[in-house]
Amino acid sequence: MIRVQNLTKYYGERLAVDNISFEVSKGQIVGLLGPNAAGKTTTMRILTGYLMPTRGDAYIADCNMTTDSLEGRRHIGYMPESIPLYTDMKVRDYLTFFARLRGLDAERTRKRIDDVVEICHLEEYIDVIVGKLSKGFRQRVGIAQSIIHDPEVLILDEPTVGIDPIQVAQTRNLIKELGKEHTVLVSTHILPEVSIICERVIIIHRGKIVAEDNIENLSAILRGSRRIKVEVRGPADKIADALRRVPGVKRVAREGNYYIVESPAEVDPRSKITETVVKNGWNLLSAETIEMSLEEIFLQLTTNHEETEE
Amino acid sequence: MRNVWLIAGKEFRSYLTSPMAYIVTFIFLVLSGVFFVLYLTLGNYNDTSIRGFVDPLAVFGVPAPGNVLLLVFGIVLTMRTMAEEKKLGTWELLLTSPVRDVEIVTGKYLGSMGIMLGMLVLTLYYPLLIIGYGDPDIGPIWTSYLGLLLLGSTVVSVGIFGSSLTSNQIIAAVVSGAILFGLWLFGWIAGNAPSAIQKVLSYLSISSHFAGFEIGVIDTRDIIYFLSMTVLFLYLSVRSIESSRWS
Ligand SMILES: Nc1ncnc2c1ncn2[C@@H]1O[C@H](COP(=O)(O)OP(=O)(O)OP(=O)(O)O)[C@@H](O)[C@H]1O
Ligand SMILES: [Mg+2]
Numbered sequence: 001m002i003r004v005q006n007l008t009k010y011y012g013e014r015l016a017v018d019n020i021s022f023e024v025s026k027g028q029i030v031g032l033l034g035p036n037a038a039g040k041t042t043t044m045r046i047l048t049g050y051l052m053p054t055r056g057d058a059y060i061a062d063c064n065m066t067t068d069s070l071e072g073r074r075h076i077g078y079m080p081e082s083i084p085l086y087t088d089m090k091v092r093d094y095l096t097f098f099a100r101l102r103g104l105d106a107e108r109t110r111k112r113i114d115d116v117v118e119i120c121h122l123e124e125y126i127d128v129i130v131g132k133l134s135k136g137f138r139q140r141v142g143i144a145q146s147i148i149h150d151p152e153v154l155i156l157d158e159p160t161v162g163i164d165p166i167q168v169a170q171t172r173n174l175i176k177e178l179g180k181e182h183t184v185l186v187s188t189h190i191l192p193e194v195s196i197i198c199e200r201v202i203i204i205h206r207g208k209i210v211a212e213d214n215i216e217n218l219s220a221i222l223r224g225s226r227r228i229k230v231e232v233r234g235p236a237d238k239i240a241d242a243l244r245r246v247p248g249v250k251r252v253a254r255e256g257n258y259y260i261v262e263s264p265a266e267v268d269p270r271s272k273i274t275e276t277v278v279k280n281g282w283n284l285l286s287a288e289t290i291e292m293s294l295e296e297i298f299l300q301l302t303t304n305h306e307e308t309e310e
Numbered sequence: 311m312r313n314v315w316l317i318a319g320k321e322f323r324s325y326l327t328s329p330m331a332y333i334v335t336f337i338f339l340v341l342s343g344v345f346f347v348l349y350l351t352l353g354n355y356n357d358t359s360i361r362g363f364v365d366p367l368a369v370f371g372v373p374a375p376g377n378v379l380l381l382v383f384g385i386v387l388t389m390r391t392m393a394e395e396k397k398l399g400t401w402e403l404l405l406t407s408p409v410r411d412v413e414i415v416t417g418k419y420l421g422s423m424g425i426m427l428g429m430l431v432l433t434l435y436y437p438l439l440i441i442g443y444g445d446p447d448i449g450p451i452w453t454s455y456l457g458l459l460l461l462g463s464t465v466v467s468v469g470i471f472g473s474s475l476t477s478n479q480i481i482a483a484v485v486s487g488a489i490l491f492g493l494w495l496f497g498w499i500a501g502n503a504p505s506a507i508q509k510v511l512s513y514l515s516i517s518s519h520f521a522g523f524e525i526g527v528i529d530t531r532d533i534i535y536f537l538s539m540t541v542l543f544l545y546l547s548v549r550s551i552e553s554s555r556w557s
Contacts, residue, residue, distance in 0.1 A: 011557070048406040052556045073408040084399030088327050100316050101407045145403070 001026045001153055001183040002047065007056035009042050009207075016042040018207035019056065024200075026152075029179035031194035032187040034204040040187040041081055043204070044157050047185070048078045060153055074103070077146035077182075081157040083139055087131030091122060091141055094130055095148050102149035109148075116144040119174070136163040139171070147178065154178060156186045160193065172197050227290040228261045230273060234282035242280060246272045260290070313413040314420065321391065321421025331387060335429050338383045345369055345379075346436050358444035360436045364454040365524055374498040374517040375524055377458060381465055381490050387425060388469025389483040391418045392547075396477035411551045415544050418470055426462040430455065450526035457523025460536035461516065465490060467543040474547040490516070493539075497521075 002024040009017040017039040024030045032040050045051040046058050049069035058065040063072030086094055092113065099109040117126055120140040125133060130141060139159065146154060159175065160168045175186060175197050188194060194201045195215050203211040232239050236254060243252045243259055248267035253260045263269050270287055277284040325331040342363045349362020349369050361368055365375050395401040404414060440446045472486030473479070497517030500508050512518040519532040 045402075050402055050406050050555065070408055070410065073406055076406070078403070078406050080399060080402045082399040082402075084401075084403055086324070086400055087398065088324065097316070097320050098403065098407065101313065101404075101409060103408065 001028075001061055002030075002185055003057075003059040003062075004043070004047070005057045005059075007043065007046060007058055008054050009039070009046060009051065010054045011042075016207055017046070017053075020204065020207070020209050021056075022202050022209065022212060024183055024185055026183055027179075027181075028200060029176070029184040029186065029198045031198035031201040032185060032204060033189065033191065033194050033201050034187070035189055037206075038189075038204045039207040040189075040204065041157055042207075044078070044080075044155050044185070044187060048076055048155055049073050075151055076153045076155055077149065077151035078154075079142045079146040079156045079159060081161075083142040085130045085138055085141060087129070089130055090127055091130055091133075091144075092126050094141065095144055098145050099148045102151075104149055112148050112150065116148050119147070119177075120144040121170075136167045139163055139167075143171070143174065147182075152183060154182045154184045154186075156184065158187055158189070160188065160190070226263050226265045226268070228263070228270060228273070228287055229290050230259045230261055230277075230287045231257050231285040232259060232277055232282050233257060233285060234277075234280070238280070239277075239282060242276050243273065246276055248272070257285070313409045314417045317409070317414055317417025318420035318424070321418050322424040325387075325421070325425045330390070331425055334383045334387050335425075335432065338379055338429055339432055341379055342366070342433055342436070355444075358440055358446050360440060360446075360451060360454060361524065363433060363436050364458065365520075372498075373501060374494060375521040376494055376497075376517045377461060377520075378494075380458060380462055381494065382487075383429075384426065384462060384465030385469050385472070385483050385486045385490065388422050388466050389473055389479045389486065391422060391470050392473040393477050393479045393482045405551070405555070411548050414551070415470065415474070415547045419466060419540075419544055422466045422470065423463060426466055427459070430458055430462065447526065450524065453523045453526050453528055456528065457520055457532075460523075460533065461520060464516070464536050464539040464543070467540040467547075471543040471547045471550065474550040 004023070005021050006019050007017055007021070008015075008019050020039075020043070022030075032043065034040050042051070046053050047060060047065060049065050049072060052066055060072040061075040063069070063075070065072045086097075089097070095113050095116065096109055099112055100106075104112060113126075117123055120143055122137070122140055122144060125137055125141075130138065133141065139162075143156070143159065146156065156175065160171050163171065172193065175184060178184060179197075186197060198215065200214045201212070202209055230243070240252050240254055240259060243249060243261055246261075246269050248263045248269045249261055250264065251262040253262075261269065261273065270289075273287060274284060345366035346360060346363040350358065352369065364377060367374065367376075367378055392401065395404060405411075437446070437451045440451075441448075468489050469482075469486045472482040472484075472489070475485060476482050493514060494516040496511040497515035500511035500515060500518065503511055519535040522529050522532050
């Protein structure tokens with residue numbers, strides 16, 4: 001459904017997307033994961049026909065988005081990163097305008113508005129001026145706009161940025177739900193998000209694809225070490241020593257009352273740690289796994305990548 | 311055509327929901343009225359015509375026929391057509407919807423012309439007053455309105471072109487203003503230019519093509535001038551959108 005071949009995009013001198021290729025087949029939900037300035041938005045803008053590539057080709061439903069953009073655009077629903085809205089329109093008028101613009105007749109438009117209002121939980125806001133909505137509801141209107149014409153391909157650029165955790169969870173569920181009937185490409189810079197929403201993930205960094213696989217395989221690639229942050233009150237040296245002796249622990253670093261305990265990813269030493277601390281009569285205040293930051297993962301991936309290339 | 315009307319309708323309605331169009335129309339009407347009255351009173355009612363409204367600067371004896379108010383307010387009206395959407399980001403949705411660039415431009419043009427037409431209709435009370443209280447020559451009134459409509463169309467088209475270049479409404483207005491005043495002033499300059507250049511300048515100038523309409527003369531070449539200027543700048547707007555996709 002989505003095919004990208006040797007795609008390269010320069011903005012003047014600046015290289016934003018560097019010779020990337022990938023495919024998303026019908027019905028898949030694929031995540032485009034990358035830090036800021038990775039080239040996610042640029043890739044999506046080329047896929048939606050908003051920008052033309054410098055080199056290479058992008059296909060939507062077998063339409064080349066350079067030569068056959070108009071036809072290709074009939075197949076997509078797009079939510080840009082900034083969630084653009086006509087702020088002086090009512091939600092209903094806004095949705096109607098885009099439904100009609102994408103070829104729906106008046107009657108089908110009415111029906112689809114009822115549908116998407118239900119899907120996106122906008123019932124109470126349908127006659128409110130868009131500019132008066134909170135960020136979370138604007139984002140729902142943005143999604144409603146992208147699915148109003150029931151497109152085959154959905155392209156969502158960072159759809160969960162800037163909304164509260166409950167709505168983030170709702171939005172992720174919604175995207176998963178939409179993924180049952182649509183082909184979805186969703187970009188994000190949040191690692192756990194892709195594992196929740198997507199079947200497959202494409203990791204891009206500085207315009208290049210550094211890894212591409214389904215979620216399970218990718219976590220194997222990422223399987224480095226696990227880090228746990230433990231807060232214990234008691235004699236520092238003794239605690240550090242004791243933690244070091246816990247089976248599976250590779251390294252312990254101390255930061256005040258906190259101890260960063262590192263272990264291989266496949267062992268979870270938390271229960272052993274608790275045991276040790278309690279046995280010695282110290283106070284265990286907290287213990288939590290530290291997520292590897294996206295930057296660290298990219299560091300790992302890019303270095304691995306270069307190693308395997310050599 | 312369906313898409314064109316959709317965009318035109320949306321454009322027209324968005325004018326009506328923003329205060330800008332009302333403010334512009336209001337000031338336009340007030341100033342037009344002032345010039346209309348000034349011309350009559352300064353001339354001691356010798357020439358009972360709507361000349362003061364059609365060609366405000368004639369009151370000051372400026373030899374460049376045309377309606378400078380329509381120019382200014384037309385630009386202020388249309389500077390937002392595309393620049394605002396770029397700022398809002400809705401431009402990205404419009405350009406990724408299955409509509410041609412030329413449909414977007416034509417839709418914006420027709421929607422804006424709707425407002426332009428409305429502005430001109432609201433001025434009809436000047437000729438009605440004149441007809442009611444005096445004995446004016448009806449011919450120039452008709453042709454003046456035709457001229458204003460054609461001029462308005464060119465102004466809207468240039469305004470849209472300016473707006474297609476940038477996301478900044480002020481820059482859009484300055485660019486279209488420069489183009490229009492350039493075209494308009496050519497007529498003024500032409501009077502003092504060497505004869506070879508004079509021909510070219512007055513051929514390009516808004517004022518030399520507007521002059522006939524003011525005095526009741528309809529020349530097909532003048533009509534063609536304004537229509538081709540309209541088409542030219544709409545075409546340039548389409549090209550400007552196209553080239554923005556390749557940036
Ligand atoms: N219109 C533009 N003109 C010039 N450079 C641009 C433009 N848009 C993006 N870039 C540059 O291209 C690179 C990729 O940007 P892009 O917006 O695609 O990244 P992204 O992955 O979407 O990042 P983010 O997570 O911050 O949204 C960046 O270095 C950016 O500065
Ligand atoms: Mg982005």
